[in-house]
Amino acid sequence: MPKSIWILNHYAVTPDMPGGSRHYDLGKELVSKGYDVTIFASSFHYSKHEELKLSGKESFKVEYVNGVRFLWIKTMKYNGNNWRRIINMLSYSFRSYFVGRKAKKLNITQPDVIIGSSVHLFAVLSAYYLAKYHKARFLMEVRDLWPQTLVDMGALSEKSIFTKAMYALEKFLYKRAEKIITLLPSASDYITKLGVSDDKIVWIPNGVDLSKFNGDYKSKTKTDQKFRILYLGAHGQANALDVLIDAARNIQDDGYSEIQFELVGDGAEKQRLIERAKQLDINNISFKNPIPKSDVPIYLTKFDAFLHILLDAELFTKYGISSNKIFDYLAAGKPIIMSCNPGNNIIDEAKCGILVPPNDPQALANSVIKLYKMDTNERAIMGKNGRKYVEKYHDIKILAQKLIDNCLK
Structure with missing residues (x-):
């Protein structure tokens, strides 16, 4: 029986959509090698600010693209960087978790490995709890150093309660991940300073088909x-x-x-x-x-x-x-x-x-x-x-x- 991989990436896209297709491309390669791949993604597109995959009262839907299974999750609409975007992130994370618990009913293969991919950490947290629920291995992928990037860009205050909570959540997830996949070549310099062993950090950058x-x-x-x-x-x-x-x-x-x-x-x-x-x-x-x-x-x-x-x-x-x-x-x-x-x-x-x-x-x-x-x-x-x-x-x-x-x- 092929190994089942779940990937939680709020912003994952299929080739018919604008954006980076990292997980679709990796998923297609994994499928060709016998893996079963499911990607949990938001149906509301992050840059077009449009609902692209669901209609009417649908709250989720399964779509297959070249063997890769996409599970589209309905999330709150937003436009711009405001409180609605935070609610959009939270709605993705909560709904992904609860839909992920229904895998058998949806005829989705139970996961052996669950990868939680940032940018935001709420998606990774959902991946962690789903991995506990399904007794699967939990891996964390760091596409952006969140919240540090937002602090360095001036979008968040380092001293705010929200930022401190995100730093604590970040460290919590690093400690519990079996492996940490980073896209940035020197992100390990940041992560190891938080007490994480360099042995469990793997650099896998973006690429192209x-x-x-x-x-x-x-x-x-x-x-x-x-x-x-x-x-x-x-x-x-x-x-x-x-x-x-x-x-x-x-x-x-x-x-x-x-x-x-x-x-x-x-x-x-x-x-x-x-x-x-x-x-x-x-x-x-x-x-x-x-x-x-x-x-x-x-x-x-x-x-x-x-x-x-x-x-x-x-x-x-x-x-x-x-x-x-x-x-x-x-x-x-x-x-x-x-x-x-x-x-x-x-x-x-x-x-x-x-x-x-x-x-x-x-x-x-x-x-x-x-x-x-x-x-x-x-x-x-x-x-x-x-x-x-x-x-x-x-x-x-x-x-x-x-x-x-x-x-x-």
């Missing part, structure tokens, strides 16, 4: 002469996209009309960014709605280069980054410009683009112009280097095997 970037994808080429640069992903505070707007204005003022930027995605800052670009009369930026994950590979063929931007925050320097978009960019085989100060410098390691200091619009503008003027063969070499790097270190097949070898056997 390279099969989506082969075949028909490789035959697609650009159809115009513009130099197009894409930013794909969240439009939030941490993404520091004002730096891109200011850089685009500098490039426009310098007369480089061939250089065009496109921002695809959503987030709390998006409408403000659109209005600011209009106020500054910037005509070399366009904003587009999020696209399904399944459309990303073909969409990337329209561009000459890609952008990744983050705030100048100490946590990125100390613990590193593992953003989904980076690995899609690398798989697409085009150069990347990164504006941040990461602890793990993928750009230099892979020799796949240009790294510029964070919060420096002129440095970003200069790098874009440098790439635009660069010989096409030199840019092609950068793209090929990035593709080789992601094939070696971030192929989802390799990461799934690492999960099996280190956590599931």
